[in-house]
Amino acid sequence: MREIPDNIMSKYDIIVVGAGHAGVESALAAARMGAKTALLTGNLDTVAQMSCNPAVGGIGKGHFVREIDALGGAMGIAIDRTGIQFRMLNRSKGPAMQGPRAQADKKAYQLEIKRILENQENLQLRQENVTGLLTSGELQARIITGVMLNDGSVINADAVILCCGTFLNGLLHCGENTMPGGRAAEPAAFGISESLRSLGIEVRRFKTGTPPRINAKSIDYSKLTPHTGDDNPVPFSFLHNNISDVNYVLSGSGQIPCWMARTNPQLHRFIRDHLPESPAYSGQIQAAGPRYCPSIETKIERFGEKESHQLFLEPEGKFTNEIYINGFSTSFGRSIQDEMVRMITGLEHCEIMRYAYAIEYDYVPPEQLKLTLETKAVGGLYLAGQLNGTTGYEEAAGLGLIAGINAALKLSGKEPFVLRRDEAYLGVMIDDLITRGVDEPYRMFTSRAEHRLLLRHDNADRRLTSLSVNIFEGLISPERLQILNVKISEIEIAVHLLETTHNDKGSLWKFLSRPETSWQDIVERLPALSEISAEAAEQVCIDAKYGGYIKRQEVDIERNRKLEHRKIPENVDYSAMKHLRYEAREKLEKIQPVNLAQASRISGITPADIAVLTVYLK
Numbered sequence: 001m002r003e004i005p006d007n008i009m010s011k012y013d014i015i016v017v018g019a020g021h022a023g024v025e026s027a028l029a030a031a032r033m034g035a036k037t038a039l040l041t042g043n044l045d046t047v048a049q050m051s052c053n054p055a056v057g058g059i060g061k062g063h064f065v066r067e068i069d070a071l072g073g074a075m076g077i078a079i080d081r082t083g084i085q086f087r088m089l090n091r092s093k094g095p096a097m098q099g100p101r102a103q104a105d106k107k108a109y110q111l112e113i114k115r116i117l118e119n120q121e122n123l124q125l126r127q128e129n130v131t132g133l134l135t136s137g138e139l140q141a142r143i144i145t146g147v148m149l150n151d152g153s154v155i156n157a158d159a160v161i162l163c164c165g166t167f168l169n170g171l172l173h174c175g176e177n178t179m180p181g182g183r184a185a186e187p188a189a190f191g192i193s194e195s196l197r198s199l200g201i202e203v204r205r206f207k208t209g210t211p212p213r214i215n216a217k218s219i220d221y222s223k224l225t226p227h228t229g230d231d232n233p234v235p236f237s238f239l240h241n242n243i244s245d246v247n248y249v250l251s252g253s254g255q256i257p258c259w260m261a262r263t264n265p266q267l268h269r270f271i272r273d274h275l276p277e278s279p280a281y282s283g284q285i286q287a288a289g290p291r292y293c294p295s296i297e298t299k300i301e302r303f304g305e306k307e308s309h310q311l312f313l314e315p316e317g318k319f320t321n322e323i324y325i326n327g328f329s330t331s332f333g334r335s336i337q338d339e340m341v342r343m344i345t346g347l348e349h350c351e352i353m354r355y356a357y358a359i360e361y362d363y364v365p366p367e368q369l370k371l372t373l374e375t376k377a378v379g380g381l382y383l384a385g386q387l388n389g390t391t392g393y394e395e396a397a398g399l400g401l402i403a404g405i406n407a408a409l410k411l412s413g414k415e416p417f418v419l420r421r422d423e424a425y426l427g428v429m430i431d432d433l434i435t436r437g438v439d440e441p442y443r444m445f446t447s448r449a450e451h452r453l454l455l456r457h458d459n460a461d462r463r464l465t466s467l468s469v470n471i472f473e474g475l476i477s478p479e480r481l482q483i484l485n486v487k488i489s490e491i492e493i494a495v496h497l498l499e500t501t502h503n504d505k506g507s508l509w510k511f512l513s514r515p516e517t518s519w520q521d522i523v524e525r526l527p528a529l530s531e532i533s534a535e536a537a538e539q540v541c542i543d544a545k546y547g548g549y550i551k552r553q554e555v556d557i558e559r560n561r562k563l564e565h566r567k568i569p570e571n572v573d574y575s576a577m578k579h580l581r582y583e584a585r586e587k588l589e590k591i592q593p594v595n596l597a598q599a600s601r602i603s604g605i606t607p608a609d610i611a612v613l614t615v616y617l618k
Contacts (some may be wrong), residue, residue, distance in 0.1 A: 012038045014407050015147055017130045017159040017192070019047040021393040022400030023163035024071045024113055025462050027403030030161075030369045031123035032072060034471045035411060036153065039117065040128040040147070042167075043186065047125075048078075048113035049182045051166070054106045054211045054323040054324055056236040056393060057236065059089055060444035062099035063425045064394035066133075068401055068461040071468050072476045073462050075397050076236035082108035082249050083202065084256040085319055086233030095542050096452045100234055103258065107248045110481060131191030133160065135199065135378055142199060148191075159407040161382040163400055166208065168193045168362035168387070173279040174355060175333020184210075184357060190610035193362045193488040195483070197280045202365055205281075205287040206441050208391060209295050209358035211328040212337055212467045215351040216321040221259060223346035229255035229568025231448070238461045249318055259313040267343040268307075279331045279358060283534065287360045290391045290441040295329045295358070296340075322353055331358035359423045366433035367591055372406040373399060373430070376592065382407050388433055391441035398426045409472060417471050420564070422451045422557045424464060435591060437600045451553050455545060458538060462488065490536035491543075494529055498540070501526055512544040562608075566617065577616050585607040 007424035016027040023123045028038040041047060056079040057065050069076030083102035090097045117125055130150035134156075146156035167189040180188040193203050225263050233243045233255070240246050250256075278297045279285045289295070294302065301311055312326035316401030330337060336354050365523070366388045368376055375381045383405040385396035405417050419427030428449045433442060446452050455463070465484045468476050498509035503525065512522050519537050523530050529537070533580065542549070570592075584605055593599040596617075600610050 007346070009577075010045065011156045012036050012124075013157065013411055014033045014038070014159045014161065015040060016161045016163060016400075016404070017147065018163035018165055018385070019117075019168070020051075020124070020163060020165045020385060020396060021075065021605065022096075022165070022387075022396040022398065022403075023047060023161075024048050024117065025068060025075065025121055025368075025383055025397045026163055026382075026400035026404035028074055028117065028120055028159045029072070029401050029475065030408045031120050033405065033408040034122060034473045034474055035408045035414075038126055039123060040126050040130055040155075040240075042127070042129050042182075042189070046110070046186065047117065050106045050108050050109065050393065052208075053326055054104050054314055055420045055531070056083070056109075057099060057101035057102055059097070059099040059168055060425065060446050061192065061392060061394040061458045062089070062101055062387075063446070063455065063460070064444060065100070065220060065236050066238070066457045067424050067426050067464055068394075068397055069239075070464040071401060071405075071461040072480065073397065073401050074113060075394070077239065078109055078116065079104055080235045080237050080240050080243060080246050082112050083243070084249060085258065085297070085317065086243060087230050088178075088234055094453075095219045095458060095494075095546070097173075097446060097454050099446075099457055100236055103256065105319075107317055107320075108249050113247050126353060128155075128487055130189070133195040133381070134194065134386055137201065142378045144258070146218040150191075151522055159380040159382065160218070161384060161400070161403050161407055162192065163383075163385045163389055163396070163403075164189055164192060164545075165396070166359050166361040167384050168203075170359050170361045173285055173330070173358040173360070174281070175277065175332065175334060175336070176284070180277075180282070181359070182231075182361075183359065184354065185286050190275045192517045200496055201368055201375060203212060203362045204365055205360050206239065206363050206386075206389065207285055207287040207289045207358055207360045207556075208331040208441060209289065210292075210356055211296075211330065211339060212352045212356040213316065213324055213354040214313075214341065214347065215353050216315070216323050218350040219259075220345075220348065224259040224261050227258040229257075238465070238483060244271075256315050256318060258315070259311060261311045261344050261346055262308040263300075263311065265307050267536045268300050268341060270340065270343060271481075273295050274332065274336055275301065277332065277336060285331065285358060285360060288440045290443060291359075292443050292445075295327070296327070297330060297332070299327075302502070304400040329358075330356045330357070332356070341367045350440065362602065363387055364390065365437055367435075367437045369434055369599075371430060371434055371594065372410075373403040374406065374410070381405075383606070386441070389438040389442055390429070390433070392442050395429060395442065398429065402426060403428065403474065406472065413470070414472065417468075419464075422454060422553075422560075423448070423467070424460075425449060426453055428430060428455075431598065431601065435593070435598055436603050442599060451557060453549055454557075456542070458542070463538070474555060478573055487536050487539075492531050493541050494532050494536065494540045495528060495543070497526060498522070498544070509544060511601045512541065512579065515545065546607065560597055563600060564595050566596040566611075566614070568593055568599065568617065577612065579612045579615075580609060584612075588613070593602075 170188035
């Protein structure tokens, strides 16, 4: 590491490096909590840019957005204001499986986020290029002191949060052509990875990719199937009652449709014939990519029995002709991309406006982090977003939020904020990353949560907003807390009335618990409940109908809490536990679990290992 020079530019409590979705939520959270915060980015015109699909939310991902919102974050507010199509996915399934999703006007979303940042107290946006980290102390007790800029200048801080996305030593691939870059038309970031390695932090490589964007005027829509939004869209933010009240992009006009297309056997044969020319198959790309968002060539190779794959044509905004082909990510060269796209029915004459590419980039294996997202090697250094081995805007934003909260809490001398797996999808993701690690970019699915009936998108405010009030004054606005308190009061009034009002078959609460009973059936029998808001009524219905299942999950949670209460001291010497298997000692030393529950979730740790560990702890 370099010595700290005399040319110090300024001093902050917290520096956030990178203004993507992680950096935005991280900086906003820290500033709301009173920390003097600097958000540094290489280009102020690309704050919160959607580098890939022009959308927010989805199954699992929509849960993140609502949890971020419940904790005071900006993503839900911004997409409500700038979305161009809103849908509730899996509406025909149970509430735990549903997830809100919205198509975004990408430029409007960026500008809305930038406006929020510029109006946040305690936060300064700066266009700077960071090339290194500054620390003090011995190797085993390093603490962060600031960052070095590309001109040699220094900015000091008590905490630094790295949210570098795909920019660290990024390398773009389009056919045989490669070039350094953090994403298309933007330079890669050099120096930070080297700083991390010099501090004893391991850095590895992942890859991801993006599809081509085509000109809407060159599409034959008569051959495609429209995909429209919901008639009564549900807002992402708990601050909003109706999308129409806050959305200024649509401003009274109808939602903008997407369009469905499909690949075909002819295209599949063409791709197979040209697989050796794909960097992903020629050996040019070495890093692992996201399994659940594969390139089109990987889909054709992996699912050879399928004659077609569904594609979605998604507008990138209300005032642009650019169309994103969802499901068609590729790293083939330009000429092959031209031929591939024109084999799709409806796109026979389409024009590519931006070509697809793949990108390899550095990430930090997340086992090197604490549950607060602070690095184990360097005090005050936090990592968030794709740098932690994830993929997706929503995952990044959630990690950024938690890192920002914990950095501010540490500087204030307060207890860290760690969400459990039974409290939030954010808790599930962070525990998965730190406890189990990743061998491919991590994406959230509802199936990853063992208590997903409790972790629904619709009750994120009930789970987290009141909880976060106790974290730090300023994180949650008085308006948000007031909205929640009114909602909780309505729920309590409704439940009391239902439990104390009876018909010939029992209480109305029991009547509502039946699958066939609707809220309207209840209101007809108890008109006083017509005054209850739709949001509160939804919660009452879910609590009644799924009460038995919820209670069973709560019993499981309570059983697991016994292991969580068995804390493991810091710096415990696992090598001295001779009855532990060598593999168990090695993994426990690497992860450094904080309690027996976390230790039991480490891959390769057996019940016998936990029994031995329990004896030693006694």
